[in-house]
Amino acid sequence: xxxxxxxxxxxxxxxxxxxxxxxxxxxxxxxxxxxxxxxxxxxxxxxxxxxxxxxxxxxxxxxxxxxxxxxxxxxxxxxxxxxxxxxxxxxxxxxxxxxxxxxxxxxxxxxxxxxxxxxxxxxxxxxxxxxxxxxxxxxxxxxxxxxxxxxxxxxxxxxxxxxxxxxxxxxxxxxxxxxxxxxxxxxxxxxxxxxxxxxxxxxxxxxxxx
Amino acid sequence: xxxxxxxxxxxxxxxxxxxxxxxxxxxxxxxxxxxxxxxxxxxxxxxxxxxxxxxxxxxxxxxxxxxxxxxxxxxxxxxxxxxxxxxxxxxxxxxxxxxxxxxxxxxxxxxxxxxxxxxxxxxxxxxxxxxxxxxxxxxxxxxxxxxxxxxxxxxxxxxxxxxxxxxxxxxxxxxxxxxxxxxxxxxxxxxxxxxxxxxxxxxxxxxxxx
Numbered sequence: 001x002x003x004x005x006x007x008x009x010x011x012x013x014x015x016x017x018x019x020x021x022x023x024x025x026x027x028x029x030x031x032x033x034x035x036x037x038x039x040x041x042x043x044x045x046x047x048x049x050x051x052x053x054x055x056x057x058x059x060x061x062x063x064x065x066x067x068x069x070x071x072x073x074x075x076x077x078x079x080x081x082x083x084x085x086x087x088x089x090x091x092x093x094x095x096x097x098x099x100x101x102x103x104x105x106x107x108x109x110x111x112x113x114x115x116x117x118x119x120x121x122x123x124x125x126x127x128x129x130x131x132x133x134x135x136x137x138x139x140x141x142x143x144x145x146x147x148x149x150x151x152x153x154x155x156x157x158x159x160x161x162x163x164x165x166x167x168x169x170x171x172x173x174x175x176x177x178x179x180x181x182x183x184x185x186x187x188x189x190x191x192x193x194x195x196x197x198x199x200x201x202x203x204x205x206x207x208x209x210x
Numbered sequence: 211x212x213x214x215x216x217x218x219x220x221x222x223x224x225x226x227x228x229x230x231x232x233x234x235x236x237x238x239x240x241x242x243x244x245x246x247x248x249x250x251x252x253x254x255x256x257x258x259x260x261x262x263x264x265x266x267x268x269x270x271x272x273x274x275x276x277x278x279x280x281x282x283x284x285x286x287x288x289x290x291x292x293x294x295x296x297x298x299x300x301x302x303x304x305x306x307x308x309x310x311x312x313x314x315x316x317x318x319x320x321x322x323x324x325x326x327x328x329x330x331x332x333x334x335x336x337x338x339x340x341x342x343x344x345x346x347x348x349x350x351x352x353x354x355x356x357x358x359x360x361x362x363x364x365x366x367x368x369x370x371x372x373x374x375x376x377x378x379x380x381x382x383x384x385x386x387x388x389x390x391x392x393x394x395x396x397x398x399x400x401x402x403x404x405x406x407x408x409x410x411x412x413x414x415x416x417x418x419x420x
Contacts, residue, residue, distance in 0.1 A: 027328045029239045107325055114388040115317055115325040118237045128388045163394050164401035167381025174380050175373065178324040178338045184373050191374035195405040198412075 012050045014040040019061040024109040027116050028058060055121065058113075062127035065110060069134050084145040085196060088165055091139070092189050095169055096182065104180045110135075111170045136162045153202045168192045222260045224250040229271040234319040237326050238268060265331065268323075272337035275320060279344050294355035295406060298375055301349070302399050305379055306392065314390045320345075321380045346372045363412045378402045 018039035022031040033054060037047060051057040077094040078087050098106040110131045117124060140162035146152045152161075168188050175184035228249035232241040243264060247254060261267040287304040288297050308316040320341045327334060350372035356362045362371075378398050385394035 025328065027239070027326060029237070030328065105329075107328070111384055112325045112328070114384055115322045116237060118235065118240065118317070118322070119315075125388065125390070129390075132385055132388055132394075157397075157400075160397040160401055163385065163397040164378075166385065167394070167398040167401075168374075168377055169381070170384050171377025171379070171381035174321055174324055174384075175342055175376065178335065178342055180335070180339075184342075184377070187367075187370040187373040188377040190367075191370055191377075191405075195401075195408070198405070198408045202408075 011040070011042050011046045015042055015047060015050060015057065016060050016064055018042075019057045020064060020109070023058070023061060023113065024107070028054075028113060029116065055124065059123060059127060062110075062113075062124070062131060066127065066131050066134055069131075069138065074138055084142040084149070085151060085200070087142045088139060088196075089189070089193065092165075092169055092172075092192075095173060096185060096189070099173065099176050099182055099185060104176050104182060106173070107177050108170060108173050111173065132166060136166050139165045150207045151203055152199050153206055156199060165192065221250070221252050221256045225252055225257060225260060225267065226270050226274055228252075229267045230274060230319070233268070233271060233323065234317070238264075238323060239326065265334065269333060269337060272320075272323075272334070272341060276337065276341050276344055279341075279348065284348055294352040294359070295361060295410070297352045298349060298406075299399070299403065302375075302379055302382075302402075305383060306395060306399070309383065309386050309392055309395060314386050314392060316383070317387050318380060318383050321383065342376060346376050349375045360417045361413055362409050363416055366409060375402065 015036060018036045019031075022035055022039055026035070031054075033044065033047065036042075036054075036057070037044060040047075051060065073094070074091070077091045081087050081090050095106075095108070110128055114128045114132075117128075120128065136159070140158050143152060143156075143158035143161055147154070147156060147158055152158070168191075172185035172188035175188075176182055225246060228246045229241075232245055232249055236245070241264075243254065243257065246252075246264075246267070247257060250257075261270065283304070284301070287301045291297050291300050305316075305318070320338055324338045324342075327338075330338065346369070350368050353362060353366075353368035353371055357364070357366060357368055362368070378401075382395035382398035385398075386392055
């Protein structure tokens with residue numbers, strides 16, 4: 001992700017990567033400049049040259065997530081999958097793997113920052129918002145493809161449903177992480193899967209009645 | 211809430227109320243002891259007498275939420291509502307009002323703490339977990355009543371669906387707060403409402419075929 005979204009300057013890249021890792025692992029406010037320097041193996045002079053404040057690093061981290069959604073998140077999750085509805089659930093399965101491999105300590109980094117920062121400065125909040133919109137946009141493209149293929153009823157608002165898929169992921173990850181158990185994530189995805197099955201069934205009836 | 215869940219000692223109550231207010235408004239880590247003393251109009255000697263550490267106050271706050279769910283959250287949201295499915299959506303409507311009246315800066319205090327605290331000490335994590343379980347328990351009771359009245363299909367796992375309702379609230383609040391707009395919350399609840407409508411319709415068909 002870093003190679004693709006930042007300048008080729010190595011120190012700057014290492015600091016952004018340190019921000020990605022530490023903000024996700026410890027939270028933004030719990031991560032000190034000293035933590036970041038150690039993780040990036042960088043000196044404070046370099047840090048402040050690239051990032052006058054910790055918030056400047058946060059903005060760079062959020063831009064890296066924004067620009068990395070396709071290469072880092074979607075491409076691996078959707079490798080070999082063409083069916084648009086299967087893609088929706090393959091993305092949710094990628095989050096399940098992240099929970100499973102971290103003993104359910106994983107949190108969506110955007111969702112965690114969105115709730116950790118109670119009064120984010122406008123540029124931070126806007127980049128959090130842009131990250132959510134990006135995620136929803138890609139899911140909506142899947143849902144539009146499914147609807148165009150008569151797999152979803154014509155009356156379904158695909159933007160609304162795409163938001164609901166993100167809601168399912170975020171709410172499921174939040175509970176799984178809190179309970180240190182996959183059960184609530186699995187329950188949420190199973191409910192969404194049942195909802196999709198009912199929508200697909202309604203679309204089939206719609207097609208047959210034409 | 212406080213009168214019902216804490217000792218009658220006024221200073222202790224005031225400190226817990228200050229914790230409820232400030233942890234919700236600023237976050238746990240951003241709230242200092244000085245902030246709490248000012249908000250509670252208390253001296254540090256009283257504070258440390260009741261709460262040797264800030265985490266001890268956090269535990270008391272989480273117990274207040276746990277014990278306050280019926281009198282403080284459910285009773286006002288469900289006042290005058292008997293229909294078990296209407297209760298589910300009336301509770302979601304209460305969260306919408308909290309978002310609306312705060313210009314979408316409201317966050318579920320439990321959800322926010324669950325994501326802010328990346329490595330909570332076990333007693334904190336357990337009380338966050340207990341709060342989620344309590345919320346789900348009350349929704350499940352509504353769903354069981356609906357199922358017993360043939361309003362939901364017999365095959366519906368009411369525990370799973372209750373978790374999904376919490377997922378909808380938490381994911382919707384997170385996005386609304388991030389976008390500073392009710393749209394994502396409304397989209398999430400509208401999707402859940404459509405899912406319930408399809409479940410209710412399936413239950414009617416089930417009843418008619420008996």
